[in-house]
Amino acid sequence: MIEHLDLALVNWSRAQFALTALYHWLFVPLTLGITFIIAFMETLYVKTGDPEWKKTTKFWMTLFGINFAIGVSTGIILEFEFGTNWSNYSWFVGDIFGAPLAIEGIMAFFMESTFIAIMFFGWNKVSKKFHLLSTWLVAIGSNLSALWILIANGWMQSPVGMHFNPDTARNEMIDFWEVFLSPIGINKFLHTITSSYVLASVFVIGVSAWFLLKGREQLLAKRSIIIAAIFGLVSSMFLIYTGDGSAYQVAQKQPMKLAAMEGLYEGSEGAGLILLGMPTPGKEINDGKDDYVFKFEIPKLLSFLGYRNADAFVPGVKDIVEGGFEYEDKNGEIQIAISALEKIEKGKLAINALSDYKKAKELEDLVKQEESLIIFRENFKYFGYGFLNDPESIIPNVPITFYSFHIMVALGFWFILLFALVLFFIFKDKLIGKRWFLRLAIITVPLAFIASLSGWIVAEVGRQPWTIQDLLPTVASVSQIDASAVQITFWLFTLVFTALLIAELKIMFKQIKIGPKEGGH
Amino acid sequence: MKKGSIFKRIFLFYYEGFKNMTVGKKLWFIIIIKLFIMFAILKIFFFKDFLNNKFDTEEEKGDYVIEQLTKGL
Numbered sequence: 001m002i003e004h005l006d007l008a009l010v011n012w013s014r015a016q017f018a019l020t021a022l023y024h025w026l027f028v029p030l031t032l033g034i035t036f037i038i039a040f041m042e043t044l045y046v047k048t049g050d051p052e053w054k055k056t057t058k059f060w061m062t063l064f065g066i067n068f069a070i071g072v073s074t075g076i077i078l079e080f081e082f083g084t085n086w087s088n089y090s091w092f093v094g095d096i097f098g099a100p101l102a103i104e105g106i107m108a109f110f111m112e113s114t115f116i117a118i119m120f121f122g123w124n125k126v127s128k129k130f131h132l133l134s135t136w137l138v139a140i141g142s143n144l145s146a147l148w149i150l151i152a153n154g155w156m157q158s159p160v161g162m163h164f165n166p167d168t169a170r171n172e173m174i175d176f177w178e179v180f181l182s183p184i185g186i187n188k189f190l191h192t193i194t195s196s197y198v199l200a201s202v203f204v205i206g207v208s209a210w211f212l213l214k215g216r217e218q219l220l221a222k223r224s225i226i227i228a229a230i231f232g233l234v235s236s237m238f239l240i241y242t243g244d245g246s247a248y249q250v251a252q253k254q255p256m257k258l259a260a261m262e263g264l265y266e267g268s269e270g271a272g273l274i275l276l277g278m279p280t281p282g283k284e285i286n287d288g289k290d291d292y293v294f295k296f297e298i299p300k301l302l303s304f305l306g307y308r309n310a311d312a313f314v315p316g317v318k319d320i321v322e323g324g325f326e327y328e329d330k331n332g333e334i335q336i337a338i339s340a341l342e343k344i345e346k347g348k349l350a351i352n353a354l355s356d357y358k359k360a361k362e363l364e365d366l367v368k369q370e371e372s373l374i375i376f377r378e379n380f381k382y383f384g385y386g387f388l389n390d391p392e393s394i395i396p397n398v399p400i401t402f403y404s405f406h407i408m409v410a411l412g413f414w415f416i417l418l419f420a421l422v423l424f425f426i427f428k429d430k431l432i433g434k435r436w437f438l439r440l441a442i443i444t445v446p447l448a449f450i451a452s453l454s455g456w457i458v459a460e461v462g463r464q465p466w467t468i469q470d471l472l473p474t475v476a477s478v479s480q481i482d483a484s485a486v487q488i489t490f491w492l493f494t495l496v497f498t499a500l501l502i503a504e505l506k507i508m509f510k511q512i513k514i515g516p517k518e519g520g521h
Numbered sequence: 522m523k524k525g526s527i528f529k530r531i532f533l534f535y536y537e538g539f540k541n542m543t544v545g546k547k548l549w550f551i552i553i554i555k556l557f558i559m560f561a562i563l564k565i566f567f568f569k570d571f572l573n574n575k576f577d578t579e580e581e582k583g584d585y586v587i588e589q590l591t592k593g594l
Contacts (some may be wrong), residue, residue: 061546077558080568087571091586100581120545121538168583169590355591358584387590414523476590479571489567496558511544 002383009483010475013085016490018460020077022272022453023497025070027504029452032193033200033235034064035139039132042226046132054176057135058123059516060204063508065120070504075149085486089467089477094170096162096179097152100140104148111141122152146196147189154185156157158253164380166373184249186260188459191242194235195455198415199448201232205422206445209438211381212431217515225431226420231266239412244305250462251306251314254469256394257462260401262302265291267325269318272297273305279402285318287391306376317398319347321391340391350379384466387476396464404457411451 038060043051079101082090090097118126118134126134155161161178162171173179187435203461205228208221250258258264263279264271277295307314315337318323341516353376360368388394418441425431431438542549572582 066544066548069545071551072552077563080564083570083573084568085571088589091572091582092590099587117538118536119543121534125534168579169587170583259577351591354587358587358591427566480589481571485567492563492567492579496555498524500551500555507544507547 002489006291006483007475009481009486011491012262012483012486013081013478014474015084016486016493017078017081020074020493021460021495022456023493023501024071024078025453025456026449026501027067027074028146028197028260029192029449030067030203031064031071031142032196033198034060034067034203035135035142036197037200037204037224037228037231038064039136039139040231041224042132042135052219053223055225055516060224062511063207066504066507066511067288068116070500070507074497074500084466085479085481086477087479089472091244092472092477093156093171093468094165094168094172096155096159096171096173098233099173099176100148100152104145107148108145110139111144113142115141118244125369132397143193146193150189150192151180151182151185153459154182154188155179156267157188157463158182158184158249159468159471162255164383166354166376167361169354182479183208183245184253187242187245191239191246193454194239194242195412195452197235198232198239198412199452201228201235201419202256202441202444202448204228205232205418206394206442209441210308211515213435213442214437216289218432219228220424220516222418222431229419229422229426231413233423236416236419243409245314247305250309254463255315256317256320256396258306259315259320260396260398260462261405261458262312262314263398263402264290264302266458267314267319269303270300270311271302271306273301276406279399281399283398285321285395291316307352317395321394338384338386340394343382343385343432344388344391346382347384347387347388350376350383351377351386383468384468384471384473384476387473388465390445394467396462401458401462404454404461408451408454408458411447411454413445415448415451495508 038057041053041057041060043056044050050263082097115134115137118131119138122131122134159171160182161173161175163169163174181248204224208224211217211221249259250261259267260269262274263277265283265285274292275296275298276292277297280289280293281290283289283291302314304310306312313325313327315325315327321338321340323335323337323342326334327337329335337472353372356378357369357372359364360372385394420454421437422431424439425434425437465475467474467477532567539545539549540581572585
């Protein structure tokens with residue numbers, strides 16, 4: 001099938017989706033995290049009655065409002081793209097996506113929209129406790145909205161709980177709980193929200209550091225820094241835990257992604273985790289070149305993290321393409337991995353069987369229908385491979401995945417150090433005098449966004465060529481539309497989103513400069 | 522002060538909230554422009570639903586996707 005496709009169409013469609021998803025994600029994590037920080041501050045206001053806490057709460061609420069207003073509904077564009085550019089994919093996923101997205105839409109509308117109005121308009125109009133409850137519900141509601149999106153994304157990374165209907169060419173959910181409680185989806189949700197808490201904490205510390213540098217709003221800044229640093233530090237611990245869980249799931253379900261994250265071409269037992277390294281540029285399997293130009297690694301750690309066994313074999317890119325290594329299946333039995341070429345052959349058998357089944361159905365040939373279905377079901381787990389011709393096309397972009405992963409991890413550890421140092425300087429009462437550190441805290445704010453976006457690049461680039469792991473590659477997911485139409489909307493989105501980003505930054509900076517004040521938002 | 526009906530109170534809650542906005546007015550202006558671009562321009566002219574636009578029934582859509590997935594082998 002691949003030769004019938006316009007690769008320009010596939011690439012432009014991918015670029016457009018990546019652009020809109022990344023821009024959308026610039027707005028989301030701050031909302032997910034800062035709402036909890038605001039809720040903590042308002043809780044302290046309600047408990048103490050101290051008007052400075054109210055002023056602090058309202059100031060951060062205004063910044064949240066700016067981010068929320070500019071970012072709201074940017075995600076709807078992704079849904080437009082599903083229907084227009086990715087129609088085969090949208091049809092193929094069937095109701096697996098429909099149910100979580102519908103729940104997300106209803107929850108987001110009722111939980112967020114209703115309680116956000118009370119949060120902003122309700123001061124002095126509803127009781128303090130009801131206002132506080134609304135603030136907490138905004139925080140919880142926005143995080144629950146993310147839950148459903150991430151469960152849907154988790155299903156794409158590891159499709160479970162469904163049955164493919166060959167009559168309609170759609171997947172049908174047969175076990176909601178298997179989809180909802182998929183370990184890869186749950187880990188993804190927890191890792192994503194905790195990373196958002198860390199990002200919001202860095203944001204609050206950075207803005208507060210600016211006030212301290214300017215000698216303004218010192219009480220507000222110090223209190224905000226303490227809350228954000230404690231929240232950020234606790235979230236970071238949980239982030240490491242969920243990151244470990246995510247890596248373990250990736251090792252089990254998406255070993256190619258793990259190999260790309262570590263730039264590992266040749267697998268080994270007792271594989272080390274790369275602390276710092278540079279994959280060999282232009283490296284291909286079987287070219288005889290070393291995997292890395294240089295590397296510093298922690299011995300055996302990758303094996304331990306991926307398989308809970310320091311001596312376990314971690315397959316590299318080459319092993320996954322060529323097969324032949326032993327692995328433990330979900331029933332705990334040892335299996336020999338088959339090669340990508342064999343998977344491609346099985347995938348083609350499944351596609352042919354689907355075609356034969358459809359023809360036999362038209363001819364009302366019941367025997368042929370049954371025969372075709374047996375072949376189809378035997379080979380369905382490799383269905384997506386049938387759209388590929390070259391075994392090496394299952395390799396994602398290794399350098400992008402490797403560097404994104406290592407940038408994300410390195411920055412994550414820098415944020416932990418930042419939170420710890422902030423608390424250390426606060427308790428030693430030396431923070432205001434450390435001007436170099438305050439400047440560093442401001443510079444760290446954009447780094448938190450870079451880390452967050454890098455995480456998504458690892459998750460999505462690392463699982464290429466798949467839109468649905470093993471079942472549907474990007475080349476088979478796109479609609480047959482004109483590539484030039486996709487190019488036009490790509491540039492249109494670049495324009496619209498950049499304008500929105502500039503608007504957000506301008507309004508946000510202006511509001512920070514104005515600082516906290518009483519009155520409306 | 523005599524309280525009006527629940528609907529009137531909800532209306533007044535939102536009305537007064539919007540009226541007393543400061544930063545919010547500018548943000549609502551951006552939101553309205555953004556939603557107009559998204560729904561009145563992008564959705565109508567650039568993002569028609571491919572399958573809904575091409576076919577009337579679910580069966581036709583399914584047949585088309587199967588044809589797309591199985592052609593060329």
